[in-house]
Amino acid sequence: MMRSTRMRDYQSALVGLGYDPGALDGTWGPKTAAATRALLAAAGAPYTSTPADPVKVPATAAAPVARFDSPAYSDMERTFGPAGGPDCTAGKVALPMPLRLAWEPAKTVTSFRCHRLLAPAFTSIFVEAVAHYGEARFRQMRLDLFGGCFADRPMRSGTRKSTHAWGAAVDVDPERNQLSWGRDRASLAAPEYEVWWKLVEAHGAVSLGRAEDRDWMHFQFCRAK
16 A cells, blocks of 8 residues: 555545545555546546556556547647647646645645646556655655646747647656756656656657657657657
């Protein structure tokens, strides 16, 4: 079982979404797992919470849960509706542990908004990653530094809408993974993050770092090419 004095935050977030995790006791037990399964099943996504050997890719990465097939950029509006539209923030991701805001690490969030179609996949990525690494290791790797999801803005390198404008992307630890940095500088390019990226990709998301060797902070539900 995953245990944490702060697991209560996640359980409270589940309650806020209308799911019953049982007692708010800070324990990742059968009722919290069942509530998470129900959350993901609402989008037709099965869930398993059994971590694998820590030196291997988790079993769930071989049999993806809450997978969403990423569209090409040209199909973003057809798939998700207009950028910045109401669906882009209608999804709520209940996190298994608080994430620190990258721009103000003293503050934390226990949930974030995304596109309504992507809440199960984003939730599953974070739940499975924390279940695999454990909270202490997850924090040590700075995967808990949340750089944001929805932002109705253009791409930094042009005038087209960013995938953030659809609530279809998340940034992690931006300070150590800056936009123009390649694998020679970006921390998330290190071998120790291989399991993290396998989990991200197993759920249908794309790492621009792994695909194009840039913007290693960023993963998105949009094909890189």
